[in-house]
Amino acid sequence: MHEFLTYSQLRSNTHLGRELSREQLELFDSRGVRPPTSDQEALAALHRLEEEVPSEFPILVKDAELVTLAQRLSKMPTFEQLLDRLQSHPMATRTTRDLIEEVAALPASEGPSYDGLRVLWIDDNPEWIKDKIGMLQERGAHVATAPNLKIAREMLRLTLPDVIISDIMRDGDENAGLNDLEELQRGNEFSGPFIFYTSRLTPSRQKAAESLGVNITSSREALMEFLRRNKEKDADRQTT
Numbered sequence: 474m475h476e477f478l479t480y481s482q483l484r485s486n487t488h489l490g491r492e493l494s495r496e497q498l499e500l501f502d503s504r505g506v507r508p509p510t511s512d513q514e515a516l517a518a519l520h521r522l523e524e525e526v527p528s529e530f531p532i533l534v535k536d537a538e539l540v541t542l543a544q545r546l547s548k549m550p551t552f553e554q555l556l557d558r559l560q561s562h563p564m565a566t567r568t569t570r571d572l573i574e575e576v577a578a579l580p581a582s583e584g585p586s587y588d589g590l591r592v593l594w595i596d597d598n599p600e601w602i603k604d605k606i607g608m609l610q611e612r613g614a615h616v617a618t619a620p621n622l623k624i625a626r627e628m629l630r631l632t633l634p635d636v637i638i639s640d641i642m643r644d645g646d647e648n649a650g651l652n653d654l655e656e657l658q659r660g661n662e663f664s665g666p667f668i669f670y671t672s673r674l675t676p677s678r679q680k681a682a683e684s685l686g687v688n689i690t691s692s693r694e695a696l697m698e699f700l701r702r703n704k705e706k707d708a709d710r711q712t713t
Contacts, residue, residue, distance in 0.1 A: 476500065480526055481534045487515045500526075505647075524676045527691065585701040588613030592700070593634035595625045595653070597643045601672070605693060609700070622653040629663060636666045636703055638696070641678060651681050658685070666703050670696050 483497040490512060501508035501518065504525035509518035523531050534540060587609055596602050597620040606616050617632045619625035621643065628634075643649035650669055657663050667687040671678065674691035682689035690696055 476526070477530055477533070478540075480522075480530050481540050483522075484519060484531075484534055487519045490515075527674050528676055528679060529674070585697070585704075586612050587700060587704055590614040590636070590700065590704045591632055591634045592616045593619065593625060593628050593632060593637045595619045595622070595637065595639040595650070596670075597621065597640070602670075605670075605696070608697075614700075622656065625653070626662065634663075634665065636668070636700065637663060638668050638670050641669055641671045642673075648681075651685065654685055654687065666699075668696065668699055 479496055479500050483493060483500060485491075486493055486497065493508075493515075498508045501522055504522060506518065506522045506525055509515040590609075590613070592609060592614055594602060594606065594616055596618070599618065599620075602618075606618070609616050615632070617628045617634065619628050625637075639650045639653065641648065641650035646652075650671075654667060669678070669682055669687065669689040671689065671691055674689065679689055688699060690699070
């Protein structure tokens with residue numbers, strides 16, 4: 474959330490021709506983008522940055538009500554859920570206020586069943602995925618985890634997963650997940666559905682996932698919907 478607010482201020486200052494703060498310049502460095510060294514470079518640098526920040530940022534920043542809400546409520550836990558909802562629905566069909574009201578009264582839903590679904594989840598940050606794994610297990614899924622490709626290969630043989638979920642950045646490598654998938658595809662080690670689940674969904678990552686023929690999301694809801702659909706496809710195949 475802090476990054477979104479920094480990006481919002483950076484974008485505004487760039488379009489107004491104002492000097493960027495140190496924190497705003499550091500956002501360029503953190504995303505591996507060369508910061509502008511003159512006013513003439515500012516817009517081009519902003520466009521390069523927008524290839525590396527989460528894809529929803531340039532859309533959400535245009536909603537003045539949402540930006541104001543972010544400034545006031547950025548530290549509240551429900552706001553993260555609001556952003557998750559915004560990522561999952563077209564902006565043209567859902568208003569900000571609709572989503573605010575929806576998040577304020579989030580129902581305790583039972584959700585879909587994943588009974589019998591075998592999932593292999595590759596991620597070196599178990600705390601970040603702990604609650605998602607718990608939700609899947611509560612609803613009947615069998616989830617095996619691996620922190621890297623070496624262990625993932627062992628788990629592939631042991632668990633025969635229906636679907637693989639993977640992070641992208643791992644152990645300081647910005648493209649670890651992408652490189653791992655390329656290796657699995659070259660060796661024909663897994664032919665089932667694969668999805669990248671990342672906290673940072675950027676245009677460059679979307680293009681990379683598309684080139685590999687797999688899905689990518691930063692939305693928990695989209696992830697769970699992807700798994701639900703694959704579970705239904707498996708059930709249909711078993712009955713035909």
